[in-house]
Amino acid sequence: VTAEIALRIVALDGPPADDDGDLLDASERRRAHNMRSAAARTRFVRARVALRRLVADVTRVDISTVQIETTPLGCPWLPRQPDIHVSVSHTTDLAVVAVANSPVGIDVERLDRERLPPPQAWMTASEQQTIDALDATERPRALIRLWTTKEAAAKALGLGLLAPLKAVRVNGDRATYVGADEERVAISLCDLDVDDFHVVSAAMISVAPLHVIRNLPDRSPSSPATCSTTG
């Protein structure tokens, strides 16, 4: 048994399509309008449109009927399709959108990202030891990878962008979230190889291994799954 995630990766450089803005609803257009940075506005619009298109393709509904709201903690959700779960992440040049039938989280970072927060702000002692034991040449990528893994897990938990990352304890392709009341949630993880410049991680509230369907073509059967952690 596997837990499936449909995922699409979209380059953000280049001009947006003419109809991108038309695909957003009034609240999304208002949110985009309020962003001071034109670059941020473009990224938001293109990522939202990509998510809307993926939802329409996976669930086989007309794109105009897809409604995306945002929780108070900043996580997107679908009020008209409450059994479908979504996540979105972007860097300056790449967006990743995901759709699944269980709570899902996705995160992308550039490998050259600098100034990670100090370890004690987001890593457990065990995770720090694991990172410290690595060869110096492996450490930068492993740090970014651990960050994206925790961020993806936090998004799957619905905790948003200011989540308690130390409460997400990563162990290989599994993580456990330990809440303030000692509640524990099992999370499955998947690291994706995209290119030489980005790291992408996916997470799902599930005990089953993840099966990630990448770059699902528009309106066609699923392409073969590729996931670095499933056989």
Added chain:
Amino acid sequence: MTDDIRRLVIDAVLGVAPEVDADAIATDADMQDELDLDSMDMLNIITALSEQFEIDIPERDYGRLRTVDGAVAYLIERTGALVQ
């Protein structure tokens, strides 16, 4: 005191995002949307404020620092509590 703390919060933001125009920051707006900051930026800002004010900012309080005004109110509350 409020203005001093607001200046320190904005300095912390500029330390993470030096390209931001300090005079143009809407202090009641969500920093992530308004200033195009992500979660890593926000955690770096929170860490900088924690060091600057010499207080521990628990993860459960992070949501109160989403805006400059929210961060100022939080820091006044926390530093006031320390004075008492």
